[in-house]
Amino acid sequence: MAKLQETFRNIFKIHELRQRIIYTLALLLIVRLGSHITLPGVDGYLLSQAMANKTSDNLLGLYDLFAGGAFSNVAIFALGIMPYISASIIIQLGGAVVPFIQKLQREGEEGRKKITQYTRVGTVIISIFQATGVVTGVVMNLSVEGQSVIPAEIRGVGFVITSVILLVAGTIFMMWMGEQITEKGIGNGISLIIFINIINRFPFAILDEYRLISSGTRNIIIEIVILSLMVLIIAGVILVTQGTRRIPVQYAKRVVGRKVYGGVTQYIPLRVNTAGVMPIIFAQAIMFIPATVLSFFPDNEFLQAVAGYFQYTSFTYSFVYALMIIFFTYFYTAIAFNPQDVAENMKKQGGFVPGIRPGKQTSDFIDNILTKITLPGSIFLAIIAILPAFINKFGVSGSFASFFGGTSLLILVGVALDSLQQIESHLLMRHYDGFMKAGKLRGRKG
Numbered sequence: 001m002a003k004l005q006e007t008f009r010n011i012f013k014i015h016e017l018r019q020r021i022i023y024t025l026a027l028l029l030i031v032r033l034g035s036h037i038t039l040p041g042v043d044g045y046l047l048s049q050a051m052a053n054k055t056s057d058n059l060l061g062l063y064d065l066f067a068g069g070a071f072s073n074v075a076i077f078a079l080g081i082m083p084y085i086s087a088s089i090i091i092q093l094g095g096a097v098v099p100f101i102q103k104l105q106r107e108g109e110e111g112r113k114k115i116t117q118y119t120r121v122g123t124v125i126i127s128i129f130q131a132t133g134v135v136t137g138v139v140m141n142l143s144v145e146g147q148s149v150i151p152a153e154i155r156g157v158g159f160v161i162t163s164v165i166l167l168v169a170g171t172i173f174m175m176w177m178g179e180q181i182t183e184k185g186i187g188n189g190i191s192l193i194i195f196i197n198i199i200n201r202f203p204f205a206i207l208d209e210y211r212l213i214s215s216g217t218r219n220i221i222i223e224i225v226i227l228s229l230m231v232l233i234i235a236g237v238i239l240v241t242q243g244t245r246r247i248p249v250q251y252a253k254r255v256v257g258r259k260v261y262g263g264v265t266q267y268i269p270l271r272v273n274t275a276g277v278m279p280i281i282f283a284q285a286i287m288f289i290p291a292t293v294l295s296f297f298p299d300n301e302f303l304q305a306v307a308g309y310f311q312y313t314s315f316t317y318s319f320v321y322a323l324m325i326i327f328f329t330y331f332y333t334a335i336a337f338n339p340q341d342v343a344e345n346m347k348k349q350g351g352f353v354p355g356i357r358p359g360k361q362t363s364d365f366i367d368n369i370l371t372k373i374t375l376p377g378s379i380f381l382a383i384i385a386i387l388p389a390f391i392n393k394f395g396v397s398g399s400f401a402s403f404f405g406g407t408s409l410l411i412l413v414g415v416a417l418d419s420l421q422q423i424e425s426h427l428l429m430r431h432y433d434g435f436m437k438a439g440k441l442r443g444r445k446g
Helices: 002-013 015-034 044-054 059-066 082-097 099-105 108-137 157-184 189-200 202-214 220-241 278-294 301-308 315-336 339-348 360-394 398-404 406-429
Strands: 244-251 254-256 259-261 265-271
Touching: 002 015, 002 406, 015 157, 015 189, 015 406, 059 189, 082 099, 082 108, 082 157, 082 278, 082 315, 099 108, 108 157, 157 189, 189 202, 189 406, 244 360, 265 360, 278 301, 278 315, 278 360, 278 406, 315 360, 339 360, 360 406
Parallel strands: none
Antiparallel strands: 244 265, 254 259
């Protein structure tokens, strides 16, 4: 305890680190405030009653979890940060097939700025599309005992246009705050926004479950056993996916003047889960798209029947969701770790893997190992992410299972470790002890 207290004191001794933390907390506070500012014209009292069942144990409830309750509040931040993530996915996928984007990716900092700009434009387009679907397909149809949450005198095109503008502006503002946190704060801004939104739902999940247990609807013993088992499984998966496979690299001796270089053996660590929690965030953003499209056609029986196959607790949803996570794990790993670049850099520095020829053979060797160790990591992530849907079948409420299970818990742990890793780096650079006695926090690299 004394060690931990000393570490926190050291954090606030460093002016830059203190400023970064305060800046991050201030922007996250704005995110939470914006989640409670309801769209103008919406009746708040009727809204709370109408949304009680609308976001219960379904995909909209999961979306509301990522939006931190902003969706159920029909707030200006109701779309959350998901449109930005969707745009990022499209741009990154385009980098694999579109030569123009590939060229930008090879142009260094200048290309990165252009890609960021295209991502922002894509965010605006996707936000307009989703905001229109939310307003026309959800908000306009909310009512309690025949009384609409939108007063009759303001219902119409004007309300739709102004609401869409506010929702799009809210998403753009959140995107800007996320970028500012990444640049001037601590941690990845987009991930931290999702993190704080999920944390916000914890008291509500506990309260809802307490009410159900008090009324006799739920069996507390069964729930404790199920959730404890689920948390233990997730903890085991997190430990497994933190594992690494080390590849030895030998460097030949080189004599330059009187100095001798090389002649040592180093190791390249390959993580079981190089991608971290990003595959889950990416896959979840994609899985929200069908619901958005179907919201445009609330009265179409055929499309609503199709929507039934993509219910949060359906087998189809879980199967597609799991495949998306496995795909994005490989995709994001390929972006974060390029075996060809590693092999080329190794060759330039006079290094080689024992028994493997430098160049292409080394690249193929590293790629083969990375592919093999990524597969179990991706499958573990997929299983954990779909656990809440199956736990829900045992009587545990969707909101409670979603918070403690799969997606939410992995994101919470992953983002927390990333942020602590950055704080640790600041402390070590200034010769202060970090959170771990050895001075190294065993977290994911950002």
